[in-house]
Amino acid sequence: MCTSATYKTNDFYFGRTLDYEFSYGEVVAITPRNYPINFHFIGEVKNHYAMIGMAHIANDYPLYYDAVNEKGLGMAGLNFVGNAKYYDVDEDKENVAQYEFINYILSQCASVKEAKEKLKNINITATQFNDNYPLAQLHYIIADKESCIVVETMEDGMHIYDNKVGVLTNNPPFPQQMFMLNNYMGLSPKQPENTFSQNEKLDFTQYSRGMGALGLPGDLSSASRFARVAFVKMNSKSSPEENSSVSQFFHILNSVDQQRGCCEVAEGKYEITIYTSCCNCDKGIYYYTTYDNHQITAIDMHKENLDSDTLVSYPLITTENIKYQN
Numbered sequence: 001m002c003t004s005a006t007y008k009t010n011d012f013y014f015g016r017t018l019d020y021e022f023s024y025g026e027v028v029a030i031t032p033r034n035y036p037i038n039f040h041f042i043g044e045v046k047n048h049y050a051m052i053g054m055a056h057i058a059n060d061y062p063l064y065y066d067a068v069n070e071k072g073l074g075m076a077g078l079n080f081v082g083n084a085k086y087y088d089v090d091e092d093k094e095n096v097a098q099y100e101f102i103n104y105i106l107s108q109c110a111s112v113k114e115a116k117e118k119l120k121n122i123n124i125t126a127t128q129f130n131d132n133y134p135l136a137q138l139h140y141i142i143a144d145k146e147s148c149i150v151v152e153t154m155e156d157g158m159h160i161y162d163n164k165v166g167v168l169t170n171n172p173p174f175p176q177q178m179f180m181l182n183n184y185m186g187l188s189p190k191q192p193e194n195t196f197s198q199n200e201k202l203d204f205t206q207y208s209r210g211m212g213a214l215g216l217p218g219d220l221s222s223a224s225r226f227a228r229v230a231f232v233k234m235n236s237k238s239s240p241e242e243n244s245s246v247s248q249f250f251h252i253l254n255s256v257d258q259q260r261g262c263c264e265v266a267e268g269k270y271e272i273t274i275y276t277s278c279c280n281c282d283k284g285i286y287y288y289t290t291y292d293n294h295q296i297t298a299i300d301m302h303k304e305n306l307d308s309d310t311l312v313s314y315p316l317i318t319t320e321n322i323k324y325q326n
């Protein structure tokens, strides 16, 4: 399972959790403006927007899971198994292989508005990167500080949805996830009012704090994580400075953190939150934590030469650094 969210204070933040039972070996990768991106159908594009994000690098090519470009546009792919469908080549459209969709949008578009325009003419093809990499079955969240959309390519074609809550998890399709939020409209961060009985008033006690959100699901299913992260995000408060915003962003995604042992996907195999990311889209700073490294690590794309033609990558720091106070 995975969860993605946006958050706005003084700056705009975009990130995700990546939950899985094994890692593909990911790094934080910066694609500078002049790195030649060899698109499968379109050919080589030499100048484009620079981007930073989490990727698996194969043959010096960044296979992004999530990334943000220098214009502040963010995009992430989350599992959509059983529903995602990619298509045969369509000569009348701009063909983009599934594995290069993030690279294509972020290298070409400065905003969600521009991405929406591009999407009108894009056909996502069922093309593998190579035989070692099966097609990932994903749906996508694309966001900037103004708006957010979800892209789902399914049996009946490509769907583009406006995403007012700015979150995405996995199955079912986005409209169903949004519909299920109706079930939680009675929840509140405030203590509940006693409206239980209209006939004879029953004397109830607010015996605990947090009772306004009783009924918010706590399990790890995708629909429950959708509701939980939406509630946490839509009620989040932090001061607008960087550290406080980043801290709050990690708190939002930590509300759907997956602990080893709670989600068994095969005999003895457990899905865990492999990493959690938060990118300041305005400043191009990519923050992350990993399952065994709770210290926030940051990589600033603007500290690299963004006019270069060479990929830059940082291996993840994956071990805990505990600060002893005595």
Ligand SMILES: C[C@H](CCC(=O)NCCS(=O)(=O)O)[C@H]1CC[C@H]2[C@@H]3[C@H](O)C[C@@H]4C[C@H](O)CC[C@]4(C)[C@H]3C[C@H](O)[C@]12C
Binding pocket: 001, 002, 018, 019, 020, 024, 056, 063, 064, 065, 077, 078, 079, 080, 081, 098, 099, 128, 129, 133, 134, 135, 136, 137, 138, 170, 171, 222
């Ligand atoms: C497994 C990851 C998604 C995690 C997720 O959503 N888990 C939820 C599980 S479930 O629904 O609840 O069952 C996805 C996200 C991005 C994917 C990667 C990116 O798409 C980049 C390449 C694409 C290649 O086609 C396959 C390898 C790959 C390197 C992908 C491997 C894998 O499918 C990744 C890492």
